[in-house]
Amino acid sequence: MKKNYIAALALVLGMFTNTWAQSQRSCATMQHLQMQLQSDPTLAARMQQIENKSQQIIAGNAQNRTTAVIVIPVVVHVVYNTASQNISDAQVQSQIDVLNEDFRKLNADASLTPSIYAGRAVDCQIQFCLAQRDPNGLATTGIVRKSTSTTSFSSNDGIKTATSATAGGDNAWNSTQYLNLWSGNLSGGLLGYAQFPGGAASTDGVVILYSAFGRVGNVAVPYDKGRTATHEIGHWLNLRHIWGDANCGDDFVSDTPIQQTSNFGCPTFPHITCSNGTGDMSMNYMDYTDDACMYMFSSGQSSRMSAAISSSRPGILTSQGCVPVTGGTCAVPVGLTSSAITTSSATISWGAASGAGSYNVQYRIIGAATWTSTSSTTTSIALSGLTSASNYEFQIQTVCSSALSAFSGSGTFTTGTVSTTCNVASGLSSSAITTTSATISWSAATGAVSYAIQYRIVGAASWTSTTSTTTSKALSGLTSASNYEFQVQTVCSAGSSAFSASGLFTTSTVATGCSDIYEPNQTRTAGALISVNTTISGLIGVSGDNDYYKFVTTSGLTNIKVILDQLPADYDLKLYNSSGTTLTTSQNGGTTSEQIIRNTTTAATYYLRVYGYSGANNATSCYHLTVNTSGSTFRTTNQLADEGSLNALKINGIDELSVYPNPATDKLNLNFFITENATITANVIDMIGKTVMNQNFTAQEGFNQSALDISSLNNGIYFLRIQQNDQIVVKKFVVKH
Ligand SMILES: [Zn+2]
Incomplete structure (x- = not known):
C-alpha cells in the first residue's frame, strides 16, 4: 500500500x-x-x-x-x-x-x-x-x-x-x-x-x-x-x-468497487466499469453525482x-468546542436606541451589559422571515444596505466569557423615504405652428426622467396625452384655427410632479382663396422688409384688371428690390415713378418668378403693377410679392423700425391727385393715378358749397392728365371734387385772373 x-x-x-x-x-x-x-x-x-x-x-x-x-x-x-x-x-x-x-x-x-x-x-x-x-x-x-x-x-x-x-x-x-x-x-x-x-x-x-x-x-x-x-x-x-482519481484507480478503501471514473447527475444502477461486476458505487458520497443521488458511506x-x-x-x-460555557453573570442588553437614520443605513446602540465581551446583533424588516446577523465589540454598530421606508427591528445578545445572554427585546427604527426633487415644468413655449401641427417646448425640470404631456382645444372636455423624453414635443393632427392649451408634467424616478400651468398656441387658418395680407410683424425671410400676399382674382389680361401697390422710400433706404413669385400663371411686374413714368418691367414667360432691382440714391414714391399676361388669370390662387428697400445693400435682417419709411400699400381707385397751377387763371391741370379705366366726374364747389361746374371725362388705367376750363369762374377759393363710383377725392385751389 x-x-x-x-x-x-x-x-x-x-x-x-x-x-x-x-x-x-x-x-x-x-x-x-x-x-x-x-x-x-x-x-x-x-x-x-x-x-x-x-x-x-x-x-x-x-x-x-x-x-x-x-x-x-x-x-x-x-x-x-x-x-x-x-x-x-x-x-x-x-x-x-x-x-x-x-x-x-x-x-x-x-x-x-x-x-x-x-x-x-x-x-x-x-x-x-x-x-x-x-x-x-x-x-x-x-x-x-x-x-x-x-x-x-x-x-x-x-x-x-x-x-x-x-x-x-x-x-x-x-x-x-x-x-x-x-x-x-x-x-x-x-x-x-x-x-x-x-x-x-x-x-x-x-x-x-x-x-x-x-x-x-x-x-x-x-x-x-x-x-x-x-x-x-x-x-x-x-x-x-x-x-481513485485515475482510470480504474484506487481510493484506498477495500469495500468500494474499482470504478473507471466519476459519475455525474443521477446514473442508472448498475453502471458496470473496470469489470467491477456489481457496478459503480455511484450513490457513494465520494462520487460526483447530484445531491439527490448520493446517500452512503x-x-x-x-x-x-x-x-x-x-x-x-x-x-x-x-475539543471543548461543543461544550457550552457556564457560570457568571451575562446580562441581556437594554436601552436600545437608533440614530443617524438614512434611507439605507442606521446606527443602533444599546447600554453596556454586565459580563459582555462582545455583542451579537440581529435585525430585519418587521415581519420578515429571517434575521440578518452581525456582531460588535462595542455598544453600537452602523447598519448599511437597508431598504428605504421600512420598519426595522433589531435585537442584541451579550456574548460573555462564559455564556451567551438571551437576545434583548426589539428596538425599532424606520428608514427614510427616498425623496427626489421633482419640479413642475416651466417655461412653456410653442413654435413651428401650422394648420395641423405645432412644436411645444419647456425648460428642463429638476428630477425629470421624462415628461407627460396633455393638450386640448381650450374649453374641450378631455385632454389628449402623450410623452416625451426631451424638453419638446411635436404635436400633429391638430385642428386648424383653434386655440390650444397644453400642460407638462415632470415624471421622476420616484413619482411625478403636478401638471404645469397651461401654455397656449393657436393653429393657423387654412387659406381659402386669397386676401390681401400685410404682414409687417411676421417673421420674414431674409431680405424682406414687407411681404404681401394678395389675390389674383380679377386679373383678366394685359390690359385688364391689375393689382397696384404704392410705397415710399426715404433717405438712407433708397435701393429697391421687388420679387414676385409663387406664380400660378404668367404674371408680370412693372415699376413706375410718381409721375407715371415706367422705370422697369419684368416679363419672364410662364410661371417663373419676376424680379425688379432699382439702384438709386433718391428717396421717392413708387407704384408697382402686378398684371397677368393675356389669358393668364387665376381667380383662386395667390401670388406672393416681396418689396425690399435698403441703403447700400438689401436687408438681410428684420428691422421693424424701418416699417414706416416703406409702408407699401395696395391701392384701389384714384390716388395721388394733384392740381396746378395754383393759383390758376383759366385752365386747371389735373394729374392722378387710377387703377382701372373709368369715367370720372369732376365737380367744382365754391366756398358756400355751391356746385359751380360739373364735367365728366374718361380716365385710363394708370397715370392721367386732364384739364378743366375755369376761365368763367370768379376769383376766389374753390374745391375740385372728383369721384369714381363711391370714391371721392377733394383738392382746394385758387382762381386769380
Ligand atoms: Zn471531491
Missing part, C-alpha cells in the same frame, strides 16, 4: 491541468492538493506518515479512537459580498443537520441504496455541532460573519485569510480543535474543496459555495441537499474520490475516516 500511496501522490502532481465541467459537480480538492504538494516539499512525507498510521489502525495494529461517537465542533465562516451570500443562521444550521444525518446514516434516502451495497452502508458515528465556545473559551454561536469587498474566491485559499478588515476572507480557528467551514462565493462553477489531513493548520478545513451550503435558504438545485459538504468533509477525513470509508481522526486530528477528540 505504501508504494501505491506514493504513486497516487505522484499522479496527483501530473493531473488537473484542465478546468472542471461547469454543469456537473466540481470539487477542487485534488487541485488544491496538487497546489499544496508543489508549494510544500514536506507535505507528501507527512501525508505518508498519516497514511501509514491509518493503515495500522485499520489493520488493528494501532490504537483507534475509543469514543463511540465523535462530535466534531464546527465553526462556519460566512464570508459575504452580497446580502444573498450572507446566508442565514437557519441555512447554516440546516447544513449541520444534513451532516448529522449523513454521517450517522440517518438520512431518509439511505433506503435507496441498492441491496447489493446496502450491507456496506454504515453509520460512521461521527456527529457535528456548531461550536458553543470559541478558541478563547468564550461563548459563541459557531457562526462568524465577515463582509468582504472580494466578489468571489477560487481554490487558492483566499477565503481562509483576512487580508484586511474589509477584504479577503476570514481566518481559521484552531484547526486541531475545530472543523473550519467557510461559506462564500466561489468562481468558475466550483462547488467546494477540502484540505486533506497533513496540510497547513492555517488553511485546514472545507470551503463550500454559499448556494450549495445546507438545504434551506439560498440553495440551488441540484446541489441543494447539503451533500457538497458531506463529500468535502469526507476528503477532510482523508477519503479519496471513489474512482461504506464501512471501509468509515474506518478510514475514523483512523484519520486518530492519526491526524486527535485534538478533535478532546
Whole structure:
C-alpha cells in the first residue's frame, strides 16, 4: 500500500491541468492538493506518515479512537459580498443537520441504496455541532460573519485569510480543535474543496459555495441537499474520490468497487466499469453525482475516516468546542436606541451589559422571515444596505466569557423615504405652428426622467396625452384655427410632479382663396422688409384688371428690390415713378418668378403693377410679392423700425391727385393715378358749397392728365371734387385772373 500511496501522490502532481465541467459537480480538492504538494516539499512525507498510521489502525495494529461517537465542533465562516451570500443562521444550521444525518446514516434516502451495497452502508458515528465556545473559551454561536469587498474566491485559499478588515476572507480557528467551514462565493462553477489531513493548520478545513451550503435558504438545485459538504468533509477525513482519481484507480478503501471514473447527475444502477461486476458505487458520497443521488458511506470509508481522526486530528477528540460555557453573570442588553437614520443605513446602540465581551446583533424588516446577523465589540454598530421606508427591528445578545445572554427585546427604527426633487415644468413655449401641427417646448425640470404631456382645444372636455423624453414635443393632427392649451408634467424616478400651468398656441387658418395680407410683424425671410400676399382674382389680361401697390422710400433706404413669385400663371411686374413714368418691367414667360432691382440714391414714391399676361388669370390662387428697400445693400435682417419709411400699400381707385397751377387763371391741370379705366366726374364747389361746374371725362388705367376750363369762374377759393363710383377725392385751389 505504501508504494501505491506514493504513486497516487505522484499522479496527483501530473493531473488537473484542465478546468472542471461547469454543469456537473466540481470539487477542487485534488487541485488544491496538487497546489499544496508543489508549494510544500514536506507535505507528501507527512501525508505518508498519516497514511501509514491509518493503515495500522485499520489493520488493528494501532490504537483507534475509543469514543463511540465523535462530535466534531464546527465553526462556519460566512464570508459575504452580497446580502444573498450572507446566508442565514437557519441555512447554516440546516447544513449541520444534513451532516448529522449523513454521517450517522440517518438520512431518509439511505433506503435507496441498492441491496447489493446496502450491507456496506454504515453509520460512521461521527456527529457535528456548531461550536458553543470559541478558541478563547468564550461563548459563541459557531457562526462568524465577515463582509468582504472580494466578489468571489477560487481554490487558492483566499477565503481562509483576512487580508484586511474589509477584504479577503476570514481566518481559521484552531484547526486541531475545530472543523473550519467557510461559506462564500466561489468562481468558475466550483462547488467546494477540502484540505486533506497533513496540510497547513492555517488553511485546514472545507470551503463550500454559499448556494450549495445546507438545504434551506439560498440553495440551488441540484446541489441543494447539503451533500457538497458531506463529500468535502469526507476528503477532510482523508477519503479519496471513489474512482481513485485515475482510470480504474484506487481510493484506498477495500469495500468500494474499482470504478473507471466519476459519475455525474443521477446514473442508472448498475453502471458496470473496470469489470467491477456489481457496478459503480455511484450513490457513494465520494462520487460526483447530484445531491439527490448520493446517500452512503461504506464501512471501509468509515474506518478510514475514523483512523484519520486518530492519526491526524486527535485534538478533535478532546475539543471543548461543543461544550457550552457556564457560570457568571451575562446580562441581556437594554436601552436600545437608533440614530443617524438614512434611507439605507442606521446606527443602533444599546447600554453596556454586565459580563459582555462582545455583542451579537440581529435585525430585519418587521415581519420578515429571517434575521440578518452581525456582531460588535462595542455598544453600537452602523447598519448599511437597508431598504428605504421600512420598519426595522433589531435585537442584541451579550456574548460573555462564559455564556451567551438571551437576545434583548426589539428596538425599532424606520428608514427614510427616498425623496427626489421633482419640479413642475416651466417655461412653456410653442413654435413651428401650422394648420395641423405645432412644436411645444419647456425648460428642463429638476428630477425629470421624462415628461407627460396633455393638450386640448381650450374649453374641450378631455385632454389628449402623450410623452416625451426631451424638453419638446411635436404635436400633429391638430385642428386648424383653434386655440390650444397644453400642460407638462415632470415624471421622476420616484413619482411625478403636478401638471404645469397651461401654455397656449393657436393653429393657423387654412387659406381659402386669397386676401390681401400685410404682414409687417411676421417673421420674414431674409431680405424682406414687407411681404404681401394678395389675390389674383380679377386679373383678366394685359390690359385688364391689375393689382397696384404704392410705397415710399426715404433717405438712407433708397435701393429697391421687388420679387414676385409663387406664380400660378404668367404674371408680370412693372415699376413706375410718381409721375407715371415706367422705370422697369419684368416679363419672364410662364410661371417663373419676376424680379425688379432699382439702384438709386433718391428717396421717392413708387407704384408697382402686378398684371397677368393675356389669358393668364387665376381667380383662386395667390401670388406672393416681396418689396425690399435698403441703403447700400438689401436687408438681410428684420428691422421693424424701418416699417414706416416703406409702408407699401395696395391701392384701389384714384390716388395721388394733384392740381396746378395754383393759383390758376383759366385752365386747371389735373394729374392722378387710377387703377382701372373709368369715367370720372369732376365737380367744382365754391366756398358756400355751391356746385359751380360739373364735367365728366374718361380716365385710363394708370397715370392721367386732364384739364378743366375755369376761365368763367370768379376769383376766389374753390374745391375740385372728383369721384369714381363711391370714391371721392377733394383738392382746394385758387382762381386769380
Ligand atoms: Zn471531491
